[in-house]
Amino acid sequence: MFNIVIVGVGGQGTLLASKILGVLAMNNGYDVRVSEVHGMSQRGGSVVTYVRISNDQPIYSSIVEQGQADVVLAFENLEAVRALPYMKKEGTMIINTQEILPMPVITGAAQYPANCLERTRDAVKTVELNAVEIAHECGTYKAANVVLMGVLAKSLPFSEEEWKKAITACVKPKFLDVNLMAFDRGYNY
């Protein structure tokens, strides 16, 4: 059983990441549960997606709860902190080091914490990278999610070839080359 939580801000492309993971696990004979968020919070709010895969015990719940996550993929620094309670003590947080200010900060009603990354590092093992920049170098900043998939690939028992098959199944042919390049950059990070 392997539990993954994907957190970010509505509109950052977290749904594609969970879809790739789901297809990958299914193709390799694993049971899968993916829980998505639709509706109101997609409008720039905090979004959380859960992915649970298993080839040893049955999965019933589609939710990853406190202390259950092996890996958290955080698309944004503040959301990384928000997601800390999900982590297993020995888990890993993969962070796209981007700051997107929430409305209370924009209006001056609250402060964006200065120490998000330190706080996360103090709590769990982290891998930090500017996936947006790396994706931009590959051709589109939108492939940041696939860069993160490349980093995640090293924590999961699937071959590079299987990952690429899953990505091919999930992205539009037009954007396939960019995404495969983004995956490689993450995989070799």
Place this chain on the structure above:
Amino acid sequence: MKQLMLGNEAIARGAWEAGVRVSSAYPGTPSTEINENIANYKEIYSEWAPNEKVAVEVALGAAVSGARSMACMKHVGLNVAADPFFTATYTGVNAGMVVIVADDPGMHSSQNEQDTRLLARASHAPCLDPSNSQECKDFMKLAYEISEEYDTPVIVRLTTRIAHARTLVEVGERVLPELKEYKKDIKKYVSMPANMIGRHKVVEARELRLGEDANTLSVNRIEWADRKVGVVTSGAAYNYVKEAMPNASVLKLGLAYPMPRKLIEEFAAGVETLYVIEDMEPFYEDTIKAWGIPCSGKDKTGVQGELFMHKIEEKFMDAEPVGPMNTTDIPNRPPVLCPGCPHRGLYYVLGKLKLTVCSDIGCYTLGALPPLSGVDTCVCMGASIGMAHGMEKARGAEQAKRTVAVLGDSTFCHSGMTGLLNMAYNRSVGTVIIADNSITGMTGHQNNPANGKDIHGDPTTALDIVKLCEAMGVASVRIVDPFDLKETEKVIKEEVARDGLSVVISRRPCALIIKQTNKPVVNDPDKCVGCGMCLKVGCPAIIKTETGVRIDPTQCVGCGMCTQLCHFGALKAAE
């Protein structure tokens, strides 16, 4: 061959395999993707209806005429559709009819936590409650069998965590039943009292028969394990129970209503302690207690919010309480109007004019959040108009000059037209603002009767809102561009002052459906005096700094609305 499917996608697949011919729906989270997926099956006629009442009537007409049919909606949609639905259970259906209703415990994207099982009982409709995508698909087939065997519409009730979870599904092929013969049957299909007295007796007998048959129905099953604790459960709660209490015996109810009394009695007799663990209301628990069987559950979980595994461990297994799922000492991130959203200009003007705003259900409800804080009320689809009218009639015409109703184009089509007719008929001098962004936005951009496109995006008749308002007798109908702040302010000022009913159509397409320049607004820090005027509109791209503001180029879509607010020329549209 297995496929990874969203619960809603599996419902659509199940409908297709069961030979459904007609599907009608109004979008609403968490149900929207059902009919979107149905639309991909060319063999099924699908449509967006203006509201859920119409959708259920369409499905009923199709079923009575002999075709398997369905209607889909979120939980509050069934309130709108309750009128036809509560009598459709009397008339019966001929061919199978299923209404899929998606509840939202935890209120991820809804205004209340309403339990559809209660409406199933109140309307005497059977109700199925699946736990994963495979069951979503399989239960659809069963729902049509029950519908035809017992001659009644059937509810398939989902919750957010079932509708929006992807799990593996073994798919099958489509089996298309012949159209059933349609026979005129006045005693059955004409709901006059003399006919329906007889039909109500049929309903009662049918319900007793199904309740009896439910004892052996395959989807109601006992999973015997340790007999110290037994749990009656269903739907998403079943999943959490299986993980939190792996040793407990479980009675899983696939059919939530009517309940299988003998099976429950057998299960209760076989365990030492009986718990009932269910999302939302104590629906099973109350009935089981009424049968004289000791049990408990809701005293531990309460009715608000979702059940999770940890909650069940803590309440029923004496596990240590765990903290909240999120870190709580950091700024929260509420949803916001998107960069470039046309509603932002409208709410800025309404706030400036200090009007009382009766708003409605849609993206524009987000105008209630700081810094716009521009909404006084929001209750249900269409309530903006009725409530603004009520305020006027309670407090006099002067109140109408300080009040507006605001609702979107899709919401106006759904439930606004009758409210506006009421205003015209009853001599209102109020003002209704239709925020027409040419799409049903919040649910993910569905077409609607006012934008001239059908569910497939093909051109169709578009409602002419101006002509409609004029035909109703509205004294003044005007169209403004909400990004022209001066003009919008002028027009709204004039219309609220008018001694007659007026409609202002605030018209500009949703920022997500039109091509933006994506050239960020340019900020000249030398000219910025830090007055904060531009921060009043709550745009996620305008960031407060120590000396003034800066524009976030990854957020700004270049709409340029903010440049109208800067009196010092610090904000300029890109060249």
